[in-house]
Amino acid sequence: MTSTAPSDVRQHILDVALPLLLRKGFTAVGLTEVLTAAQVPKGSFYHYFGSKEAFGEAVLETYFAGYLARMDLLLSQPGTAAQRLSGYFDDWLDSQTGDEASSRCPVVKLGAEVSDLSESMRAALERGTRCITERLARCIDAGRADGSLSAPADSRAAAVTLYQNWLGASLLAKIARDRAPLDTAMAGTRQLLGLTQNV
Template sequence: MARLSKKSEIVEQGLQLVLQQGFAQAGVQDITDAAGVPKGSFYNHFASKDAFGAEIVDVYFGRMRTMMADLLGDATRPPLARLEAYFDAIFAYARDKSGQGCMISTLCAEANGAADVLRDKLNGVLGEWRAPIAACIAEAQKRGDLAPAPDADTLARFVVDAWQGAMIRTKVSRDLEPLETFQRVVFGGVLVPLKRRSVRPPT
């Protein structure tokens, strides 16, 4: 039987549930109910709930990876345009597909109290996420599109953190305003020249 094992069904439904409710909040029972399988099946495929968590991070990030490769790696466009296209894409993804939220930010928020295996996985994934963004920024800096001011890696860390913060707030505001704000500020101007300008007054 098993039109290819029910594992994929558990992963798919579990992904949605964790996305909506958080990892701790989504019980194993809830997940297997959503997948339409008895609870026992869960432990045929996953050693523990934590192992399941690590696996859905892989699945989820696998999908992000293809989006990143497509949009951030497109050498035919200038780096900043690629960055904007990428964030447009994950914005659209958050709007249409996931109901709602970002798996990574959701799990990061619960990192305290979570198993080390999950924390380590998240650290790795965050690095993998940041790298191509930092590469785009570095390329823009080399082209002179961007000030060399904060180095590319620092800037990439900041941007990803800001995105996650916006994602977190969507859970409270229940709309996409935080993501729109992110887009507007990051790609339309920002606090930045702040310090330098205030240091040298209009004379």
């Protein structure tokens, strides 16, 4: 890794860290474990991150950047807004029912833990989740405009409700090791947005 550009090494550390954090949690993963997995000398960590807290914030920001890029892709597909929203929630359901820990949602895994530990990490989570609900609200507005959704007039409140329902369902599915809560969230989403089963 020593011949790699510093920005690439930093990104490599973040990429290696996220699956570890999703499996074990933030406090249970030591820096030595992350750096060993990344094959980066331990002494170089503070060249890239000022503290473990700053590292955690960077992990979350990197996750949300990737997540929002994928969300933008899903919500810009051809078709009606209803079809795009259905595709987004289908993707969520698929990602939360896979066998790999890396497919899980860091907001579900780390949200409660790090929000009590770190104000900067809590703020990173808040910024990221706000960006998600803003995108959902815009797509709901587009669905009302194109006639494909019979959603509530307050698209922001609807978006927050949907996101909260899916986060809760993802947590319950994790606890129960059963996808039923996610299927319930999907049914509730279709009801709230006025989606038909064949969208």
